[in-house]
Amino acid sequence: xxxxxxxxxxxxxxxxxxxxxxxxxxxxxxxxxxxxxxxxxxxxxxxxxxxxxxxxxxxxxxxxxxxxxxxxxxxxxxxxxxxxxxxxxxxxxxxxxxxxxxxxxxxxxxxxxxxxxxxxxxxxxxxxxxxxxxxxxxxxxxxxxxxxxxxxxxxxxxxxxxxxxxxxxxxxxxxxxxxxxxxxxxxxxxxxxxxxxxxxxxxxxxxxxxxxxxx
Amino acid sequence: xxxxxxxxxxxxxxxxxxxxxxxxxxxxxxxxxxxxxxxxxxxxxxxxxxxxxxxxxxxxxxxxxxxxxxxxxxxxxxxxxxxxxxxxxxxxxxxxxxxxxxxxxxxxxxxxxxxxxxxxxxxxxxxxxxxxxxxxxxxxxxxxxxxxxxxxxxxxxxxxxxxxxxxxxxxxxxxxxxxxxxxxxxxxxxxxxxxxxxxxxxxxxxxxxxxxxxx
Numbered sequence: 001x002x003x004x005x006x007x008x009x010x011x012x013x014x015x016x017x018x019x020x021x022x023x024x025x026x027x028x029x030x031x032x033x034x035x036x037x038x039x040x041x042x043x044x045x046x047x048x049x050x051x052x053x054x055x056x057x058x059x060x061x062x063x064x065x066x067x068x069x070x071x072x073x074x075x076x077x078x079x080x081x082x083x084x085x086x087x088x089x090x091x092x093x094x095x096x097x098x099x100x101x102x103x104x105x106x107x108x109x110x111x112x113x114x115x116x117x118x119x120x121x122x123x124x125x126x127x128x129x130x131x132x133x134x135x136x137x138x139x140x141x142x143x144x145x146x147x148x149x150x151x152x153x154x155x156x157x158x159x160x161x162x163x164x165x166x167x168x169x170x171x172x173x174x175x176x177x178x179x180x181x182x183x184x185x186x187x188x189x190x191x192x193x194x195x196x197x198x199x200x201x202x203x204x205x206x207x208x209x210x211x212x213x214x215x
Numbered sequence: 216x217x218x219x220x221x222x223x224x225x226x227x228x229x230x231x232x233x234x235x236x237x238x239x240x241x242x243x244x245x246x247x248x249x250x251x252x253x254x255x256x257x258x259x260x261x262x263x264x265x266x267x268x269x270x271x272x273x274x275x276x277x278x279x280x281x282x283x284x285x286x287x288x289x290x291x292x293x294x295x296x297x298x299x300x301x302x303x304x305x306x307x308x309x310x311x312x313x314x315x316x317x318x319x320x321x322x323x324x325x326x327x328x329x330x331x332x333x334x335x336x337x338x339x340x341x342x343x344x345x346x347x348x349x350x351x352x353x354x355x356x357x358x359x360x361x362x363x364x365x366x367x368x369x370x371x372x373x374x375x376x377x378x379x380x381x382x383x384x385x386x387x388x389x390x391x392x393x394x395x396x397x398x399x400x401x402x403x404x405x406x407x408x409x410x411x412x413x414x415x416x417x418x419x420x421x422x423x424x425x426x427x428x429x430x
Contacts, residue, residue: 002425010225012421016414043399079417080424094316098309099412108413109420149423173423175416184258189430191422193415197314198323199231200408201390202294205324206227207406208364208388209295210217215404 004078007055014052015075017042022072034065083109085173086145090162091153092117092125092132095177099151100127110149114141138162142169151175152182160185219293222270229267230290232257237287249280298324300388301360305377306368307332307340307347310392314366315342325364329356353377357384366390367397375400 004012021042025033035046042049053059056078059071076082087110089096096115105112115127116135123134133141141147150171154162159180166174173191176182183192219227236257240248250261257264268274271293274286291297302325304311311330320327330342331350338349348356356362357380365386369377374395381389388406391397398407 002429004425013414013418015421016411016417019417020411020414041399078421080420081417083420083424085420085423094309094313098313101309103412103416105416108416109423110416148427149419172426173419175419184256189426191419191426193419193422195412195415196231196235197318197410199228199235200410201318201320201323201325202231202234202296203228204364204388204390204406204408205295205298205300206230206293207408208300208324209298210219211404211406212363212387214217 004056011052011055014044015079018049018052019072019075019079019081022068022075025068026072030068032065033068038066079109081107081109084111085109085148086111086113087149087151088112088114088116088138088141088147089151089153090116090135090138090166091177092119092122092127093153096151096153097127099153100130113145113147116141135162139165139169142166142171146170149173149175151177153177156180219271226267226270229259230294233264233267234287234290234294234296237283237290240283241287245283247280248283253281294324296322296324299326300324300363301326301328302364302366303327303329303331303353303356303362304366304368305331305350305353305381306392307334307337307342308368311366311368312342314368315345328360328362331356350377354380354384357381357386361385364388364390366392368392371395 021038025041035049039046039049059066059074084106087105089100089112092115100112100115112130115130115132116138117123117132118135122132125132148171150166150173152159152162152174156179159176159178159182163174163182163185167186167190174182174193176192176194181194183194186192236253240256250264254261254264274281274289299321302320304315304327307330315327315330327345330345330347331353332338332347333350337347340347363386365381365388367374367377367389371394374391374393374397378389378397378400382401382405389397389408391407391409396409398409401407
């Protein structure tokens with residue numbers, strides 16, 4: 001049985017935002033915050049924050065606000081950010097390299113253990129601590145190193161084939177940047193986070209039209 | 216007055232998803248789809264789809280389903296994907312280059328007209344059709360070419376300064392990949408789409424923990 005069966009996906013999706021802002025407040029040396037002040041900072045209502053956190057048991061004391069450090073630690077625990085799951089990246093194009101260079105995987109539950117690509121010009125090159133390996137070695141690598149998560153930055157046409165191979169070899173979750181919506185294929189037992197940057201860009205398009213119309 | 220005042224942000228956020236799937240169905244040659252079939256394909260409920268579309272007037276005929284081509288065109292119109300707004304990219308690192316190389320801006324309401332960076336080793340290089348320009352020229356460029364949107368792939372420390380300069384020079388929307396949450400700074404009149412890839416990765420972390428616990 002899952003730990004938080006029944007908590008809605010939109011509540012889950014706000015947790016990283018809480019965690020990020022709490023981390024910033026902690027870094028500034030703040031110790032306590034009321035749900036109202038916190039709401040102002042993160043752009044939600046105080047009652048939404050209280051409701052969200054109540055899904056996990058609630059962490060504040062009425063009238064005393066939240067202890068920033070302990071709430072941050074608690075949300076981090078719920079998000080499993082200390083899990084250091086062995087993780088591979090497939091597809092070392094610009095996007096893949098941007099992620100390898102800038103994403104703090106280890107602070108978010110993942111530990112990168114291998115990078116793969118099919119391009120002979122890339123194979124063998126070293127990016128930070130990792131040498132790019134031939135994707136033909138992917139299955140052998142999985143059997144030896146047992147990655148639990150994979151980041152897919154590959155073309156849509158090869159996404160399902162690659163994901164299937166990884167699932168057969170024990171991968172439990174995908175950070176999916178391909179245009180293939182894997183969450184439709186794997187309904188149970190596999191976690192998929194599709195990143196559709198194009199959807200984000202279209203949302204911006206809508207919102208720019210709105211602000212320009214409102215002028 | 217904005218065109219769709221009062222439509223909730225979460226409805227707006229689902230529109231690009233509808234648009235994307237409708238485009239795929241159209242490309243497959245399908246002409247009609249019931250809200251139930253459509254719901255199965257995109258992983259929502261039929262009543263949610265009907266409710267969402269009703270916010271914009273509703274497009275189906277009870278019992279006949281949706282005409283895919285006209286619904287797709289209508290949602291595209293709502294999203295303003297044909298707007299071809301002049302757009303600049305600031306920050307030509309791996310992430311910026313990945314966006315330039317792979318994102319179909321013109322199909323989503325934007326037309327890239329300039330790329331900027333502060334790194335002397337990058338300035339002058341050509342990426343697809345664009346020569347990377349010195350960020351010191353940004354203001355002069357804005358005054359000449361009037362970009363309406365900007366994609367920010369720059370470090371957090373310089374994000375606000377850069378965004379302020381662009382707002383003063385007429386930019387109305389940001390696709391913001393920096394770790395500075397600009398939507399908190401610009402409350403009115405400026406559209407901001409923050410892309411927090413780290414939040415997405417933490418959501419995946421949570422969901423992997425859930426599927427592994429459920430085994």
